[in-house]
Amino acid sequence: MRELMALLAPVLAFAVxxxxxxxCCRPGSWLYFLDQPNARSLHVTPTPRxxxxxxxAGLLAGGVLVGVGGLGDLPLGAALAGAGGLALVxxxxxxVGLxxxxxxxxxxxxxGGYLALLGTSGAWLEVLALGVGLVWMGNLYNFMDGSDGLAGGMALIGFSAFAVAAALAGEEGLALVSAGVAAAAAGFLVFNFHPARIFMGDAGSVPLGFLAGALGLAGRESGxxxxxxxxxxxxxxxxxxTVTLLRRAxxxxxxxxxxxxxxYQRLVQMGLGHRRTALLAYALMAxxxxxxxxxxxVGFSLQCVIITMCVFLHLVLGxxxxxxxxxxRIGAQTP
Structure with missing residues (x-):
């Protein structure tokens, strides 16, 4: 019975x-905060964010059901709690703007709290690097949440990959939590794919980026x-x-x-549009x-080949x- 309840977690996450x-899409809702277009935006009409x-709400509901099913553990609970705290911020x-x-x-x-609860072992420099990585993951996901369907679709694909890998490794709790995150992203994506009726906002993008890093570390610690x-x-x-940040710096x-x-912003501006940019990103992410x-x-040698091919593909596309x-830009400047 408990396992059945846990297996229903992704369904509940999507529904919630x-x-x-x-x-949140309804103008009368108290959660109807509009994102006003500006010179840096890719949208032209005010849209709730x-x-x-x-x-x-969806992923936390699914996570609770996993815990009720007896398949949750401290790292998973800490990851969801951390994401909840970041969502409130x-x-x-x-x-109101912070x-x-x-x-x-x-x-x-x-x-820092998550790494302490995770019990990450290693030299202090490694722990510091992991902490910086978690913070960066939250912020980079926020930076990438700027085009219709992009961040939600990438969450659906990325956390689905986590779920498959965790299931193959026998980590049922991690698999179900990852599947719950993917399902929650899918429930949001129904309203966010182009033309978007609502944006994710900081309440979703930063926590999702943190979860990508936190669940990634939880999977490493569990083997x-x-x-x-x-x-x-x-x-x-x-x-x-990361490349964009370094070049701007x-x-x-x-x-x-x-x-x-x-x-992705350049692709939209060059005429590919939100829909085709998202679909291209989905293919790359998949x-x-x-x-x-x-x-x-596979073995180490084939792992190196696969990783190298993936990185090379990204470099060529970039x-x-x-x-x-x-x-x-030259064409735009030519009279």
């Missing part, structure tokens, strides 16, 4: 996320996968956000300010996820987008 997100509330930021310093402090405290696995699964987001730009220079899962079942973008 769908229902809450639908409520509280879809993350639906995502978080994000909701407050979406509503300083970047306060948001960063909350993220550092959640990341379900090595550290490269979650990095490869979420490589499309990690590489886009090298140009002396204020990296904390909003901009439209991510690769390829990374499938490659990562397959790599877990180069081609850069080349097309330069031509686009």
């Amino acid at each position: 996320a769908w229902g809450v997100t639908r409520v 509280t879809g993350g509330v639906g995502v978080m 994000g909701l407050a930021d979406d509503r 300083s970047a310093r306060l948001r960063l402090l909350a993220q550092v405290l959640v990341a 379900a996968w090595p550290l490269w696995f979650p990095l490869l699964v979420f490589a499309p987001f990690i590489l886009d956000a 090298l140009r002396g730009e204020r990296v904390w300010e909003a901009h439209r220079s991510h690769y 390829g990374s996820g499938v490659g990562a899962v397959l790599a877990l079942s 180069y081609r987008i850069d080349t097309a973008w330069r031509r686009h």
Whole structure:
């Protein structure tokens, strides 16, 4: 009976996320916070930005059911609790606006608390790197939440890959929690795919990024996968956000300010549009996820080949987008 309840977790996560997100789309809802377009936005009409509330409600409901089924453990509970705390901070930021310093402090405290509860072993430098990685994952997911259907679809694909890999490793609790996150993202995506009726907002994007890192570490600690696995699964987001940040820093730009220079933003601006950009990203993410899962079942040499091929594909795609973008800008400047 308990296992049956736990198996229903993804279904409950989808249903709750769908229902809450639908409520957030209604103008009369107290969760109807509008995102006003600006010079850095890709949308042109005011759109509610509280879809993350639906995502978080769904995944937390599914997580509770996993715990009731007796398949949860401390790392999984801590990951969901940390995501819940970040969601509250994000909701407050979406509503009234919080300083970047306060948001960063909350993220550092959640990341540090999670690593302490996880009992991560290793030198202090490694633990520090993991903490920085968790904070960066939350922020990069937020940076990548800027086009219809992108962040929600990538969560659906990425956490589904986590669920498959965890199930193959016999980590049932981790598999069900990951499946619950994917299902909650799917419930939100119904309203977010182009043309989006609602955006995810900080209440969803930062917690999802944190969960990508937190569940990735939980899987490493349990022996379900090595550290490269979650990095490869979420490589499309990690590489886009990280390369963009580094290039902006090298140009002396204020990296904390909003901009439209991510690769996915360039694709939309060059005419590919929200829908086709999302579908291209889905294909790239699915390829990374499938490659990562397959790599877990082969020897070291083949793992290196798969990882190298995935990274090479991302580099080639990035180069081609850069080349097309330069031509686009030259064409736009030509009278």
